Amino acid sequence: MECWDAAVSSLSLALMVLAVAYLLRQTRTPTRYGRYVPADIRCCSARLGWLVQEVPSFLLPLMLLLLTEPDTEQPGRTRRGTGRKLLVWTFMLHYFHRGRPVPLIIVLSAAIFCSINGFLQGHHLLHCAQFKDTWLTDARLAAGFLVFVLGLTINIHSDHILRSLRKPGETVYRIPHGGMFEFVSGANFFGEIIEWCGYAVAVWSLPAFAFFFFTVCSIGPRAYQHHRDYQQRFEDYPRSRKALIPFIL
Incomplete structure (x- = not known):
């Protein structure tokens, strides 16, 4: 497949x-x-919602990965290889993570976005991006990958804390404690932003930055809204917690 730079x-x-x-x-x-x-909006289950809205971000890069044939190497530069595949799998790794019941309109909108973004990230990495032969030893790649893993760990751990707040069938809200929730109300959102920041640093491209920027703009306000809801809902909510960025915001 040719690179569609435009x-x-x-x-x-x-x-x-x-x-x-x-x-x-x-x-x-x-x-x-x-x-x-x-209460009057129709929702679908967490598993079905995840399948419809986020699986495209996993399947489209995977299809591109499987269908892409080796490119002709250019002196001093590489188009594919183990490192390139590592970045594609890094992007796809996030989408093994599940969510919660979601309104159908949100599911469909997210599915369209994930399809476009999945194609964008996969196509750019496999068919457009060119790196020097020495890029696998670049400190920026290692740092970006480590930041991604850190963010993914925070995200998964924070979601585990949120799920453990309720017993099956309960609908009550409780104050989350532990992990990054000791510092911010949107610990899961903070983790996801850290993930894609690491990905953007590792890839160092316009498409990767665009996705990171979209993530900040889409879930950053949600963290603030959650923070405000916690403060209004609980009189004893910890005053030292910030909304999204520890000690700052």
Whole structure:
């Protein structure tokens, strides 16, 4: 498959424009997800919602990975190889993680986004990006990968804490404690932002940055909304906690 440079650049810029629009929208109205879902909105189960909305981000890069044939190597540069595949698998690794019941409109919107972004990230890495032969020993790649793993660990651990707050069938809200929740109300969101920051550093490309920027704009406001909801819901909510960034915001 040939590299579509114009399409990659256009999709990346469109992603950033969409991120700003979504950020502005969320400053006015919280996304109808989780605790902000009205009782009369039809939702689907967590597993089905995850399957429909996030699996495209796993399957599309996987298909591109399997269908891509080795490229002709250029002196001093490489188009594929173990490191390139590592970055693609790093992107896909996040999407083994599941979610919670989600409104159908959110599922469909997320499925469209994940399909476009999955293609964008996979196509760019496998068919467009060119790195020097020495890039596998670059400190930036190692640092980005370690930051990604750190963020993924925080994200998974924070979601585990949230799931353990309720027994099966319960709908009550409780104050989460432990892990990064001791510092921020949106510990799971903080972890996901750290993930994609690490990915963007490792890849160091416009598409990777566009996805990181979209992540910040989409779930950053959600962390603030959760923080405000906790403060209104619980009189004894820890005053030292911030919304998203420890000790700062």
